[in-house]
Amino acid sequence: MEVKRPLSLEQRRKTSLSDELRDLFVLQLQHELKNFTLYNSFSVYFSCKGLEKLGKYYKGRADEELKHQQWIMQYLSDCDADFEYPSIPVNENQKIDDNVTPFRLTVDREIQTTDMIYHIADVAQGQGDWMTLSFLMGNYNGGRLIPEQIEEESLSRTALDIMSTDDHILKKEDQVYDLYFGGKK
Template sequence: MVSKKTYEERRVSSISPKTAELLIAQIGHELYNHNLYKTFANYFAVKGLHKLEEYYTLRAGEELEHHTWIVDRLNYADVSYKYPAIPEVDAEIKDEEDTFLQTLDKEIETTELIYNIVNTAKEEKDWETVYWLQETLVNEQTEEEHISRKFLKTAKQDTDWIAKEEYILDSYNESSGEDE
């Protein structure tokens, strides 16, 4: 038997209110990540490492895409929302390698936030959203953490940054199917 509460909630939206609240917050997180990666792109542009500028610009574009996936999902499910405030980027960059450490840490944080949304959707028995999250954001985060770990290792190598940026951009483009 379907509860009265379920009927009332689902007549408004197919996403549970708790899950919707977390997805709306995630919009802000994805946009913050976009701004963080654009900040890193600027750092490398000023340093004259334009392939790393391009790499971080591409990474920023992915964050914007994740934001769009969430917005599209919320719209599809008839969730009414306001965009969350996006905090100012407050990252201090110590050196080139530090951007890669901060990137990995940010991706780990993002993964944990998404896992929390999945767990909440499961608790709410919001199976449609659980499936959507696993097929989109969970799979994407697995890839993003892997790439971030891989390129942090590259950043730590004892070689010049021209060689590192060449390898990082080429590997990234190859893994994402982008052309140079």
């Protein structure tokens, strides 16, 4: 199979990353920041309602999103990509009707996140950029965008299942908290 690599030798001496992939990574970085602010807003919502454990759960989820954008920032730097750090996008204020809504929005947001990362992988594959594919799959410098999505989606779906039961809210809160923090060292 003939792969047409997009960079000339002259460009290649400066960076390993095509402009198209660089732009997609900057968008992804911005998207991870957007996830960060969304999960922070859910954290505040629950903390203000006195559901501290759900507040901590979403604070933990938000902090992970910051970590994801750091992976991308580091990868762009290591590729010597010429990029500017993007502005922090704002989420439209979501109307939260009940305690389940944030959990449903989280599942949808994580599916969208996975789709965006898949798109980067598709483009990288088309360009024969195995460095980027390797990074996406978790083989470089602690970044693991694709395997991370297995965890993020699984956790989000299970948390939604818990919150969708008819149990008392304090019991559900404990279960979500244990699901997340129970597995953490």
